[in-house]
Amino acid sequence: MAVLTTTEKLPVAAPPxxxxxxxxxxxxxxxxxxxxxxxxxxxxxxxxxxxxxxxAYRSLFDxxxxxxxxxxxxxxxxxxxxxxxxxxxxxxxxxVVGTLVLPVLLGLLIAVLTNSVRWGSVARTAVVIPYAxxxxxxxxxWTFLLQSDGAINQTLASVGLGGLQQEWLLxxxxxTVVMILATTWQATGASMILFLxxxxxxxxxxxxxxKLDGAxxxxxxxxxxxxxxxxxxxxVVGMSIVNSLKTFDIVxxxxxxxxxxxxxxxxxxxxxETFTLSRYGYGAAVSVVLTVVVLAASWLYLRRQATQR
Amino acid sequence: MASRIVRNVLVVLVSVxxxxxxxxxxxxxxxxxxxxxGSPRWWFASGDILGNIQTAFSTAGVGRGMVNTLIYxxxxxxxxxxxxxxxxxxxxxxxxxRPAIWFWGIYIGxxxxxxxxxxxxxxxxxxxxxxDTQYGMLLIYVAMTIPFAFFVNxxxxxxxxxxxxxxxxxxGANWLRMFVRVHLPLARSALLATFVxxxxxxxxxxxxxxxxxxSPNVRPVTATLADLSGSYGTAGPPVIxxxxxxxxxxxxxxxxxxxxxxxxxxxxxS
Numbered sequence: 001m002a003v004l005t006t007t008e009k010l011p012v013a014a015p016p017x018x019x020x021x022x023x024x025x026x027x028x029x030x031x032x033x034x035x036x037x038x039x040x041x042x043x044x045x046x047x048x049x050x051x052x053x054x055x056a057y058r059s060l061f062d063x064x065x066x067x068x069x070x071x072x073x074x075x076x077x078x079x080x081x082x083x084x085x086x087x088x089x090x091x092x093x094x095x096v097v098g099t100l101v102l103p104v105l106l107g108l109l110i111a112v113l114t115n116s117v118r119w120g121s122v123a124r125t126a127v128v129i130p131y132a133x134x135x136x137x138x139x140x141x142w143t144f145l146l147q148s149d150g151a152i153n154q155t156l157a158s159v160g161l162g163g164l165q166q167e168w169l170l171x172x173x174x175x176t177v178v179m180i181l182a183t184t185w186q187a188t189g190a191s192m193i194l195f196l197x198x199x200x201x202x203x204x205x206x207x208x209x210x211k212l213d214g215a216x217x218x219x220x221x222x223x224x225x226x227x228x229x230x231x232x233x234x235x236v237v238g239m240s241i242v243n244s245l246k247t248f249d250i251v252x253x254x255x256x257x258x259x260x261x262x263x264x265x266x267x268x269x270x271x272x273e274t275f276t277l278s279r280y281g282y283g284a285a286v287s288v289v290l291t292v293v294v295l296a297a298s299w300l301y302l303r304r305q306a307t308q309r
Numbered sequence: 310m311a312s313r314i315v316r317n318v319l320v321v322l323v324s325v326x327x328x329x330x331x332x333x334x335x336x337x338x339x340x341x342x343x344x345x346x347g348s349p350r351w352w353f354a355s356g357d358i359l360g361n362i363q364t365a366f367s368t369a370g371v372g373r374g375m376v377n378t379l380i381y382x383x384x385x386x387x388x389x390x391x392x393x394x395x396x397x398x399x400x401x402x403x404x405x406x407r408p409a410i411w412f413w414g415i416y417i418g419x420x421x422x423x424x425x426x427x428x429x430x431x432x433x434x435x436x437x438x439x440x441d442t443q444y445g446m447l448l449i450y451v452a453m454t455i456p457f458a459f460f461v462n463x464x465x466x467x468x469x470x471x472x473x474x475x476x477x478x479x480x481g482a483n484w485l486r487m488f489v490r491v492h493l494p495l496a497r498s499a500l501l502a503t504f505v506x507x508x509x510x511x512x513x514x515x516x517x518x519x520x521x522x523x524s525p526n527v528r529p530v531t532a533t534l535a536d537l538s539g540s541y542g543t544a545g546p547p548v549i550x551x552x553x554x555x556x557x558x559x560x561x562x563x564x565x566x567x568x569x570x571x572x573x574x575x576x577x578x579s
Contacts, residue, residue, distance in 0.1 A: 032484045033405050040396035040415050040455050047452035048418045051429035058428070110323055113316055123320045126327040132564040134513040136531040137553035140538050141334050144546050151333055185330065217312050246422050249515045249531075253538055267424050274428045275520065287425040294422050 059284035075285035084261045088269040091176055095265055098180035099244040104236055107191030112225060115199055131189025139253035142182040169255050172262035179254055191236045198232030241301060245294050266290045338550040358551055365552035369537045374530030378512055385450035386507035390500055393455050397462035398488050402474050418456030427520050434521055441523045449517055454507040465499035505567050509560050530556045
């Protein structure tokens with residue numbers, strides 16, 4: 001949601017009243033401003049911006065942690081010819097599309113449904129609880145459910161549906177699909193809350209007028225509610241894109257990107273190359289690609305939204 | 310009529326779909342580890358969740374992890390909120406040249422993916438002796454949470470009328486006095502909202518926890534739980550589930566206590 005409102009113009013502070021000795025005054029003013037700004041700027045520069053630049057620089061080296069030499073763009077060439085990287089990119093696309101469509105659509109539907117049913121608050125609480133759990137707790141829960149001898153298979157066997165048992169996490173693309181579903185279970189609560197906030201901002205006169213004109217049910221939903229929720233939809237979709245590109249916790253805890261590298265996303269490929277295989281240059285190249293994808297996706301999305309309004 | 314029935318059925322279906330996994334976890338976290346047969350239970354075997362929690366605390370150090378995480382989340386979020394309030398005050402109230410550049414300089418932190426920082430941070434931490442220390446963890450969590458806190462605080466301070474600052478200046482207040490006496494009290498609700506958000510973010514982080522720390526005295530609870538799931542066979546699912554439930558209590562409580570408040574602050578910032 002953050003990126004969206006930053007295009008507004010920042011206020012330009014009024015020039016200070018001219019002092020008797022302007023040079024000393026300016027110096028003192030700089031001291032004050034520095035004192036307020038520096039802690040934030042220094043921390044961001046030292047711990048985030050410099051590491052990012054180091055990563056970008058390092059991606060041009062063949063670096064195994066012991067020795068390193070400059071190889072230009074060879075890491076990137078190797079990356080794009082590596083079939084594992086193609087799979088990782090494909091999985092990332094799955095994650096973006098899956099977590100874009102499912103939690104956003106379900107969040108919208110559940111928000112609208114529970115808003116008009118009397119005991120909707122029960123359903124809302126049920127959907128919000130997983131959102132309040134931490135990502136690690138959610139992942140442990142789904143490990144328990146999805147393992148080959150886990151809760152889902154045991155339950156299927158005990159009700160006589162043993163034929164439906166699967167090795168949920170051991171085959172691609174099934175493992176990626178079930179992990180996206182698990183994430184949907186957790187993330188829908190967030191988009192539902194945001195859509196509920198949006199629903200409350202629709203003027204009741206608009207809805208009543210539409211009802212007087214005979215709009216009901218599905219018609220009312222598509223023609224009135226969905227267009228009115230547009231500003232909130234932009235926020236929710238923007239958040240989903242960025243979050244899905246950074247997906248790490250749940251895949252790391254459920255499959256470690258495996259079996260082999262089958263369920264890896266870009267975030268996991270980068271982690272494995274760097275910290276498991278000590279291929280620092282190659283891992284850096286992966287994270288530069290990830291940064292470019294995140295920036296491009298945010299930019300494309302925001303630009304389209306800006307021109308459509 | 311028909312549409313009302315359809316709607317009610319759908320609401321029931323949603324509730325059941327979402328509650329079943331939650332129910333299974335709670336019930337099985339209550340099952341004594343030695344009675345766990347490998348197939349999940351659907352009803353409480355006994356009320357003995359304390360035994361499982363005790364095992365999770367004694368064999369896996371979940372308690373130690375929670376204390377570490379509490380320090381990082383509470384202290385880290387508080388420091389980040391204070392620093393970002395100072396910076397937000399500077400770019401909105403003080404006569405800074407080119408406030409937009411300073412704004413983007415700080416805000417850039419939310420745009421870059423976390424993974425790009427990891428490897429240089431690891432190397433830098435190893436060289437400076439910050440690796441596997443509580444100071445090091447606190448430092449990175451403060452830096453990670455500043456950009457978003459800064460954004461919310463700045464947005465709030467933009468809504469404060471200029472006249473208030475001018476009146477304080479006429480009264481002879483210097484910048485620090487104005488910040489502490491006028492703007493901090495005005496921004497109280499925005500500060501609290503960002504504190505809660507950033508506390509939750511730090512509490513749930515896994516990536517920095519498993520990368521920048523190693524020893525049980527430093528590792529956050531998410532990393533401890535991740536280790537526990539790696540050794541799934543030795544501890545047994547009930548113990549792991551009990552540990553995960555206990556580790557989720559603070560964020561769940563915080564979330565439900567501040568739910569209404571969250572909704573209001575979201576309406577304000579979006």
